[in-house]
Amino acid sequence: MTGINALFLLVGLLLFISVLASTISARLGLPLLLLFLGVGMLAGEDGPGGIVFNDYFIATLISQLALAVILLDGGLRTRVASFRVALKPAAVLATWGVIGTAGLLGIFATWLLDVDWRLGMLLAAIVGSTDAAAVFALLRNSGVKLNERVQATLEIESGANDPMAILLVVALVEMLLHPEKASAAGVAWMLVSQMGLGALIGLIAGWVLSRLMARLSLAEGLYALLILSGGLLIFAATNLLNGSGFLAVYLAGVVVGNRRSHATEHVLRVMDGLAWLSQAVMFVVLGLLVSPTNMLAHAWEAMAMAVFLTLVARPIAVAIGLWPFNYKRNELAYVSWVGLRGAVPVTLAIFPVMMGVPDSDLLFNVAFAVVLLSLLVQGATVPVAARWLKVDVPPRPEPVDMREVWVGDKAALDLLEYRVEAGSRAEGRHPDDVAAEAGGISVRCVALVRRGKLQRMGLNTRMLPGDSLWLVAPDEVSGEIARLFTSSGDELTANASFFGEFVVDPSALAGDLALTYGLSLEDDELRMSVRDMMRRRLGRPAVVGDRLVAGAFVLTVREMGPGGVIAAVGLKCPSLAAPRRD
Structure with a gap:
């Protein structure tokens, strides 16, 4: 029992320290995931903790289980509306983007490390895909609101590009260990089964889970366990059928998250x-697994790889892949730039080690160093x-x-909860008056x-700055109500500037x-609505923040309505503000 309790103590202590470290991440400007890695490395054999952990199987098991949960949660929070603007480009990046990045980086790695081209390509394939855990965590907790097209592209790409990375790694390992068995037909079939089965099983199983959530009457705490256990079932079953469990669990989360029910x-x-x-x-586990002294022995190679990956390979692959869009x-x-690497490359780097690929330790240490730098x-x-x-874009x-x-x-x-700000229209008024102005009955x-x-x-109650007001209101008017509680001067200045x-x-x-304003338009555009004219010039699904120049004026998409329809447009006059560079 002493050994078991010591293990529990160690696990609890590491997690406790990791959570406490999160309080300083914002102050230091460092990603929280990097601090988790740091805690593991400090607790490891080269750090003050001195814990010797080199079980690659346990590390892979924990990593895959954790990634399944992270992808499920990411899918639950992905709105189907984001697929309208980013599904096709993200799908291109999830396939061609990985291949193009790995190909360019593989050529560079082969030359830099002076190794067999298959080993260089294997290293490139390991770090060639973006990581869902890193992308979801950093984009959603960065404190900045991205335009929908960019954020959706990055999130969908990171959730869907693992099958291609896994395919390349498995194919290259097979070429290194059993070159006589490797074939183009086998690689093609693996791609079809990984992507096709992953998507099919994920969508069907997600629909089943969403129906169960809507129909079953369970204790509140059991709904999350139902989704979690269902997600793990989907992940494992898809992998057993030679599909992509990562893609399946992500898509299942998307389906469940977009079908609201009493348990959502x-x-x-x-x-x-x-x-x-x-x-x-x-x-933390991956941090325990790595040996900083071994990693530092290949620091300059990792630095060169990271620089080439970030400034050459990924930009070229992205530019080619997104050119048609x-x-x-x-x-x-x-x-x-935000092609973040994280747990997936490290997990993929463990695979050659477990399979006994020659020089696999080199692959692991360089891949881990690239992740740290990323x-x-x-x-x-x-x-x-x-x-x-x-x-x-300005936060709404x-x-x-x-x-x-x-x-x-x-x-x-x-x-809905709103907080009264000083100088807002809600300050000094009765709550019922504000409610009536916001949405009537x-x-x-x-x-x-x-x-x-x-x-x-x-009857004499008046709201003061700092008060919180709870309202029952339709979700579609939540933004309009929020404007009554926001300092109008700050909002107007920010909106006018952007x-x-x-x-x-x-219309x-x-x-x-x-x-009226002297805009410079083409002759055939004069007979169009502003909405149709902007849609034609943009040549892609519009999102808030899209802009076009009409002579000395700038037109900017201000609001989007249901179905991806432009609902409001802002007009910036040249005499009051210079157009923002894109």
Whole structure:
């Protein structure tokens, strides 16, 4: 029992330290995942902890289990609407992007390390795919709001590119160990089965899980266990059938997350904690596995590989892959830069070690060093690069918190929390007056919280800065309500700077707009609506923040409606502000 309790103590201590380390990650500007890795490395054989851990099988088992949970959680939070703008380009990056990146990097690695070309290509294939755990964690916790096209492209790519990376690694290992058995037909069939079965099983199983959630009546805590256990079943079963379990569990999460039911909110909250636990455990274990002294022995090779990967191989692959989709140069640059590497490359690097590939220790140490550099340099600059490359959009006013209260199998009330800011239109007013202005009879005030205590409301109650108001309101008007609680001066300044000083009805005739403001348009554009004119010029599905120049004026997509329809357009005048460079 002493040994078991010592193990529990060790595991609990490492996780405890990792969670405490998260409090300083924002201050240091370092990705939290990097701190988890650091805790594992410090606890390892070369660190103060002195723990000797070299069980590659256990590390692979933990990593794959954790990645399945992380991908399931990422799918649950991916909106189907994002597929409208990024499915095709992300699919290209998930296939061609991995092949192109690995091919260019493989040539460089073969020359740099002076090894067999198959070994150089294997190393490139290991680090050729982006990592879902790193991308989901860093993009969603970076504090910056990206335009939907860029964020969706990165997230869908990272969730779907593992099959191609696994295919390349397995094929190259087979070529190194059994060159007489390797064939193009076998590789092609592996690709079809990995991608095809993964997608098919994921979609079907996701639909089954979503139906079960809607129909079963369980204790609240069991819904998350149902989704978690179902996700692991999907992951394992797909792998046993020679499909991609990673792709299947991600798509299953997408299907479940986009079919709201009475258990959705509770599942998301529980899965958020499980995803963080999975990331912490996985990166701490991988940190324990690596030997910093061995890794430092190949530091300069890893540095050269990381620089070539980041500045040459991935940018070329991204530029070629996204060329047909009319991405702007700043968007291409950001997608290239945020090609984050994380747990997947390290997990793939373990595979050649377990299979006995010659020089596999070299592959593992170089791949791990590349991951560290990626997290340290690229991961730490995610928000800075977004602002510098101008792919961010102003954050929209939103509720502080949102809860769902289900009153039937298919009926739910949205309970929204708003905080009163100084200088907002809500300050000094009665809660019911604000509710009436926000949405009439469809919006109702249910609670006023002041200094953490529930406030009894009377006829003379007036809201003060810092108060929290809870409203029952339809989700579609949540943004409009939020504007009543936001300091109007700050919002107007930010919106005018980005979107322009005037709001244009997208259904208005472009010719009338040109006549009024003197916009420079083509003759055939004068008879189009502003919406159709912008859609034609953009040549791609529009997202908030898309802009086009009409003479000295700038038109910017301000709001998107249901079905991907442009709902509002901002107009920036040349005399008041210079157009923002893209």
